[in-house]
Amino acid sequence: MIGAPLDLGQGRRGVDMGPSAIRYAELEQHLIEKLGIKVEDAGNVHAPIPESAVVGDDRARFLPQILELCDRVAKLVVDARRVGATPLVLGGDHSIALGTLVGMANAHGPGGVVWIDAHGDLNTPESSPSGNVHGMVLAAALGLGGPEFAREGWTLPAVEAGRISLVGVRSLDAGERELLDRIDARVFTMSEIDRVGIESCMREALAHASGPNFVHVSLDMDVVDPEYAPGVGTPVRGGLSYREAHLAMEIVAESGLADSLDVVEVNPVLDRENATAKLAVELVASALGARIL
Ligand SMILES: [Mn+2]
Secondary structure (H helix, E strand, C coil), X not given: CEEECCCCCCCCCCHHHHHHXXXXXXXXXXXXXXXXXXXXXCCECCCCCHHHCCCCCCCCCCHHHHHHHHHHHHHHHHHHHHCCCCCEEEECCCCHHHHHHHHHHHHHCXXXXXXXXXXXXXXXXXXXXXXXXHHCHHHHHCCCCCHXXXXXXXXXXXXXXXXXXXXXXXXXXXXXXXXXXXXXXXXXXXXXXXXXXXXXXXXXXXXXXXXXXXXXXXXXXXXXXXXXXXXXXXXXXXXXXXXXXXXXXXXXXXXXXXXXXXXXXXXXXXXXXXXXXXXXXXXXXXXXXXXXX
């Protein structure tokens, strides 16, 4: 378990408290007592705060500080893989997933990813309407974010272009649609999930991401409908229901494919009685094998 209390990748304060909220909702106890999983909490990596950091380039705000933090996450992920552990990274905004993916790629070579998110996170500094890096992280992991994302010692692309699955998407920018035309991604929009069901969508998403080196599952809590997950920075109506979110994670566990996980964008400032962090704990537990029976 690695905490990444970063909020420089988006515009609102609060997601920096995500790791605390998730720990306070008793993630560790859940995993140990209910699932018998051995957990080691590596604590939080150092994260600068926006009030004392330099914004830098408006097209990719706080990018140098974000990459520094991702590098710290990546090193802990490599350490975890060395001892055969499953890295579970707690955000923080979604930028931290670049650290997880680079760490996995440094340890094993480029892999596949199932990106469970209301958004595509496939912008670049050129295409981004906001300059928020959390909306660029998947493009960056593909090596398509531009030269500003390159760093010494980083394996980029960290993800193979033919092994990306997006699940739960309902908000894409024009630049993201263009990028999707150029890569072989499987995109399961909410519309497709409505039509064919979350079960077959998740099975196909995992199959598309599977292959050599690793499969990473990245869970942005904003994929869940704001009715169940109100404490996220960028809520979009029409998301996964409580049961659909659980079933998606149960299928992750059943597949046995996930080598690493992250859960991101929990914002306690916008939450109701820590409901979103509690749901994050439940969903992580489902992804790691919690069952009803
Ligand atoms: Mn996201």
